[in-house]
Amino acid sequence: MYTAIGAGLAILAVIPSALGEAWVCCHTIDGMSRNPEMYGKLRTNMILSCALVETTAIYALLTAILIIFVAK
Amino acid sequence: MILASLDFSQFFSTELAGEVFSSICVVFIICVLAIIVSILARKADPLKKPKGLLFIAETGVNFFDGLVSNLMGPRFEGFGGFIMAIAVYLFLSFIWGLTGLPSPCTYLAVPLSLGLIVFVLIHATSIKYTKWKYFKRYVDPIPIFLPVNLISMWAPLLSLTMRLFGNAIAGWTLMTIIYWGFAKIQDLIFSAIPSVFREIVFTPFLTPLLHCYFDLFSGFIQTTVFIFLSMIFISMEAPEEELEKVMVKGGK
Numbered sequence: 001m002y003t004a005i006g007a008g009l010a011i012l013a014v015i016p017s018a019l020g021e022a023w024v025c026c027h028t029i030d031g032m033s034r035n036p037e038m039y040g041k042l043r044t045n046m047i048l049s050c051a052l053v054e055t056t057a058i059y060a061l062l063t064a065i066l067i068i069f070v071a072k
Numbered sequence: 073m074i075l076a077s078l079d080f081s082q083f084f085s086t087e088l089a090g091e092v093f094s095s096i097c098v099v100f101i102i103c104v105l106a107i108i109v110s111i112l113a114r115k116a117d118p119l120k121k122p123k124g125l126l127f128i129a130e131t132g133v134n135f136f137d138g139l140v141s142n143l144m145g146p147r148f149e150g151f152g153g154f155i156m157a158i159a160v161y162l163f164l165s166f167i168w169g170l171t172g173l174p175s176p177c178t179y180l181a182v183p184l185s186l187g188l189i190v191f192v193l194i195h196a197t198s199i200k201y202t203k204w205k206y207f208k209r210y211v212d213p214i215p216i217f218l219p220v221n222l223i224s225m226w227a228p229l230l231s232l233t234m235r236l237f238g239n240a241i242a243g244w245t246l247m248t249i250i251y252w253g254f255a256k257i258q259d260l261i262f263s264a265i266p267s268v269f270r271e272i273v274f275t276p277f278l279t280p281l282l283h284c285y286f287d288l289f290s291g292f293i294q295t296t297v298f299i300f301l302s303m304i305f306i307s308m309e310a311p312e313e314e315l316e317k318v319m320v321k322g323g324k
Binding site for chain 2: 047048051052055058059061062065
């Protein structure tokens with residue numbers, strides 16, 4: 001049971017990651033509405049930075065998976 | 073492997089684990105494609121427009137050469153082939169998950185070796201452009217920072233490796249859990265139908281969407297991120313003063 005609790009605590013790291021992704025999207029849409037001709041460039045950059053921010057969440061998921069299946 | 077404890081990789085009666093088998097398959101496919109393209113390119117008439125596979129290959133080479141000269145500058149012209157090779161291998165190994173076998177990136181040795189290639193290239197570029205000043209990076213502001221610098225040296229390798237490995241293994245684990253859960257739900261809801269028909273009620277219609285996200289979209293994004301990051305890491309190592317000199321010379 002303690003393993004499950006530990007994995008659940010490890011996955012809590014997705015909260016700041018989700019907030020960061022929301023921040024990226026918020027500012028991209030802000031920029032798009034101010035400067036519509038930059039739409040294409042901003043979208044590409046937004047997807048790239050979202051993938052970068054997502055990395056933290058993926059580390060957390062990896063840690064949780066490792067705790068469940070390996071550390072036992 | 074990690075997932076060996078769950079018997080995920082026991083697809084074959086042979087000794088090979090699933091990840092190793094799919095890694096060999098992906099390399100084999102790339103070898104065959106490269107041989108076909110090279111034969112086509114040798115036979116082709118350079119005055120005519122290329123067709124079919126050769127056209128796709130030429131477009132890809134042009135695209136990656138343009139990307140490298142845009143992002144890394146004129147000093148790194150030869151890196152187009154390397155970047156294209158990594159991109160093709162990564163994308164193929166991610167969409168290999170569509171076959172139902174685990175993607176090669178779920179085998180830690182594959183992302184680790186890709187990360188090691190980039191890591192060695194970063195330091196080789198640094199040595200090439202800064203010569204003996206290369207060792208100055210370890211005592212950067214003051215010599216007390218030596219242990220910190222020695223540890224932070226490994227950060228690019230760790231982040232590149234873990235990003236690929238984490239993505240692939242997260243997608244693979246989630247897909248396995250989803251397949252298992254759908255099978256359980258179908259067993260509960262449609263317990264009146266015989267089990268052969270029970271399995272095809274809604275799993276074949278729902279899982280392709282998730283495969284699209286975890287294999288195609290995630291694979292494409294991770295390939296892009298990996299090649300962009302490695303290009304930026306490598307081109308950061310070259311000092312900028314030299315670039316200005318080259319540009320001034322070119323201008324004159």
